[in-house]
Amino acid sequence: MKDLSQLPELERIFGDLRLGKHLCPEDGSVYYLLRDHFEAYERLFSALGFRLASHDRGFYYFRADGDLGKGATQMAVFFFVLVDALGNEGASIRDAIFERDHRIEELPHFKLESHRQCLAEVDIINDEDIEKVIRRLERYGFAETSNRGTFRFRSPAWRFIDLCYEAAQPEDLPDGQPDDHRDNQSAEETDS
Amino acid sequence: MAITIEDFFRFGSKYPRLLGALFEVRDAIDTVGLRALIARHVDDDAPSRQTIEEQLLAYGILERAPYADTAFELRPEVRDLLAWILKRQELATADVIRGYLGQLSELMKELQAALDAADYPAAVHPLDDLDRTLEKIRAHADGNFETIATQVQELQSQRKEMTASERFTVINRIWNRMLVPLRDLIDDRGQIEQRFDRLTRTLVDLASGNMTSANMASGDTASDPIVRGQVAPKAVRQRARHTRARLARTRRVLSERHDDAVREVEPLYEQLRADSMLLEGASRMLKELRQFGASALDLDSKIGLEGWRPSGLISDEYLEARLVDLQGYEPEGDAMLAEPPTPVEYDPLGRGQVRQALAAACPIEDAFEFILEQWPERSLAELLRVFGWVHRGDFGPSQTPEKADECAYPTGTTTVMAWPVVLERVDS
Numbered sequence: 001m002k003d004l005s006q007l008p009e010l011e012r013i014f015g016d017l018r019l020g021k022h023l024c025p026e027d028g029s030v031y032y033l034l035r036d037h038f039e040a041y042e043r044l045f046s047a048l049g050f051r052l053a054s055h056d057r058g059f060y061y062f063r064a065d066g067d068l069g070k071g072a073t074q075m076a077v078f079f080f081v082l083v084d085a086l087g088n089e090g091a092s093i094r095d096a097i098f099e100r101d102h103r104i105e106e107l108p109h110f111k112l113e114s115h116r117q118c119l120a121e122v123d124i125i126n127d128e129d130i131e132k133v134i135r136r137l138e139r140y141g142f143a144e145t146s147n148r149g150t151f152r153f154r155s156p157a158w159r160f161i162d163l164c165y166e167a168a169q170p171e172d173l174p175d176g177q178p179d180d181h182r183d184n185q186s187a188e189e190t191d192s
Numbered sequence: 193m194a195i196t197i198e199d200f201f202r203f204g205s206k207y208p209r210l211l212g213a214l215f216e217v218r219d220a221i222d223t224v225g226l227r228a229l230i231a232r233h234v235d236d237d238a239p240s241r242q243t244i245e246e247q248l249l250a251y252g253i254l255e256r257a258p259y260a261d262t263a264f265e266l267r268p269e270v271r272d273l274l275a276w277i278l279k280r281q282e283l284a285t286a287d288v289i290r291g292y293l294g295q296l297s298e299l300m301k302e303l304q305a306a307l308d309a310a311d312y313p314a315a316v317h318p319l320d321d322l323d324r325t326l327e328k329i330r331a332h333a334d335g336n337f338e339t340i341a342t343q344v345q346e347l348q349s350q351r352k353e354m355t356a357s358e359r360f361t362v363i364n365r366i367w368n369r370m371l372v373p374l375r376d377l378i379d380d381r382g383q384i385e386q387r388f389d390r391l392t393r394t395l396v397d398l399a400s401g402n403m404t405s406a407n408m409a410s411g412d413t414a415s416d417p418i419v420r421g422q423v424a425p426k427a428v429r430q431r432a433r434h435t436r437a438r439l440a441r442t443r444r445v446l447s448e449r450h451d452d453a454v455r456e457v458e459p460l461y462e463q464l465r466a467d468s469m470l471l472e473g474a475s476r477m478l479k480e481l482r483q484f485g486a487s488a489l490d491l492d493s494k495i496g497l498e499g500w501r502p503s504g505l506i507s508d509e510y511l512e513a514r515l516v517d518l519q520g521y522e523p524e525g526d527a528m529l530a531e532p533p534t535p536v537e538y539d540p541l542g543r544g545q546v547r548q549a550l551a552a553a554c555p556i557e558d559a560f561e562f563i564l565e566q567w568p569e570r571s572l573a574e575l576l577r578v579f580g581w582v583h584r585g586d587f588g589p590s591q592t593p594e595k596a597d598e599c600a601y602p603t604g605t606t607t608v609m610a611w612p613v614v615l616e617r618v619d620s
Contacts, residue, residue: 017498018498019498019499020497020498020499050498061497061498062498063496063498064496064497064498064499065493065496070486070492071497071499072491072492072495072497073486073489073491073492075495076477076489076491076495077478077481077486077491079474080474080477080478080481081474081478083470083471083474084471084474084475084478087355087356087357087467087471087474087475088355089355089356091356092356092463092464092467093356093467093470093471094466094467094470113573114478114482115478116540117482117573117577118478118481118482120540120542120577121481121482121485121486122481122486123542123543125539125540125542139512140497159495161470163473163477163491163494163495164469164470164471164472164473164474164477165469165470165473166473167472167473167474167476167477168469168470168472168473168476169469169472169473
């Protein structure tokens with residue numbers, strides 16, 4: 001495509017991505033347009049100073065240097081506490097994360113003192129703060145809430161799982177797991 | 193009392209649940225425990241508990257533990273039999289198989305020596321022992337697979353009883369202590385294949401009547417090669433063919449059963465390994481968060497979220513929050529005095545609150561003493577967390593004077609020992 005400004009749904013896609021949203025198949029046409037014209041979008045956004053990243057789990061986002069204050073940290077710590085709590089159950093943790101509808105009022109975050117301390121470190125003190133974090137997760141495309149008081153994670157939440165794997169054993173990642181699912185390096189290294 | 197096959201199996205057919213329960217008891221069981229077990233697992237019309245207890249001992253199913261006359265344990269032979277029936281054999285490690293390979297080597301040497309000396313009757317004994325050793329290897333291969341399959345099923349059905357980490361510990365042991373070393377032994381260039389190849393060649397030669405180098409060189413000129421000692425008698429050749437068939441079966445079973453076990457274990461192993469690492473990573477980061485604070489994790493830059501907007505514009509996040517607040521707002525009339533709010537269950541000290549109190553009191557000669565006096569109603573854990581912030585320099589430079597002595601800070605029933613920390617100023 002010669003005239004990059006004619007890329008389909010450009011305004012909508014750019015509008016979502018520049019606000020930090022992760023686009024995955026659940027987003028419908030905008031995702032598929034982005035996927036089908038990835039190189040053209042990548043070229044255009046790169047010229048505008050944005051790095052379009054592709055994750056091997058099949059979603060796209062703008063990769064920035066990160067200067068969002070506590071927002072990103074709060075989301076990550078919220079996720080780590082959830083993983084830590086699910087570890088005390090018997091079910092597969094990843095299945096429990098992705099295949100469940102999480103009822104907000106039943107979240108395990110404040111049950112243990114150690115978890116409360118961790119959350120307090122990032123200023124998540126009460127249920128209202130938890131709800132704010134969930135709204136933020138939704139805004140960035142990591143989760144989707146329902147009007148039944150539940151939310152569920154979308155595939156971009158794999159970015160938090162990647163962080164856990166890196167922290168566990170950077171040199172020995174599970175076969176076929178996060179090592180293969182990280183950001184597309186060529187997209188990562190696109191000069192902004 | 194000598195036990196007969198009939199006695200043993202009659203007892204087993206009358207009390208199968210009791211034998212199963214005894215198998216599950218890993219340690220010795222005392223008299224009281226044994227009688228309770230009997231009561232739970234035999235029918236009401238059975239003989240008295242004491243009679244059954246005496247039969248268990250008389251038939252040699254139980255024996256006394258070496259350290260106590262009133263403690264009993266299953267005889268190893270009975271445990272092995274039950275383990276085979278229940279598909280719960282002890283897993284044979286690569287070391288066990290290696291032991292059998294050593295035996296195979298010795299027997300092959302003995303066999304070769306008999307052939308070199310054309311002493312064919314002497315070849316029968318090592319052939320017998322080879323048969324037994326090969327059958328043991330095959331039995332271990334079968335047993336390993338059955339046990340592993342049973343354990344995998346148990347792990348899959350015990351999701352509620354065991355955490356992901358506990359299940360990974362079990363599967364990791366099977367994978368790394370059993371399957372991986374065995375695979376190394378079985379691989380094309382592994383010890384088992386090499387040993388089996390050599391044995392096959394020897395048996396083929398013996399069974400087909402090929403002359404060995406030793407008896408070829410003997411120079412015997414008799415017309416009958418059997419008489420000359422260049423060909424083994426028919427009975428020995430047939431015996432060698434049987435051992436060769438047994439070897440081929442063991443080789444096939446060993447390889448197939450190992451592949452079956454890997455297929456059984458691998459998906460669960462990979463799943464639990466990934467879960468275990470996920471959990472380990474999350475726990476590690478939470479631990480670092482508690483010890484060093486959020487800034488040490490550098491999560492903001494690792495996640496690298498885009499949040500671009502033209503300078504001077506109100507962020508969508510703020511705007512959205514504001515709109516949510518205003519949504520459906522209607523001015524109310526005069527507000528009635530409300531009932532006192534219910535006490536907040538958990539209201540930890542916030543950084544802002546701490547910063548404000550410290551700033552008002554600076555310079556502070558002993559930060560921990562100040563914290564204890566300032567918030568006497570707070571838990572020690574929370575006060576230590578606040579002290580951690582001060583000590584780490586979150587609010588401004590802090591230091592311990594060179595000549596300061598260690599101080600004792602009594603609080604409630606606990607006395608905390610620490611060196612005094614001076615906080616001269618609070619940075620904005």
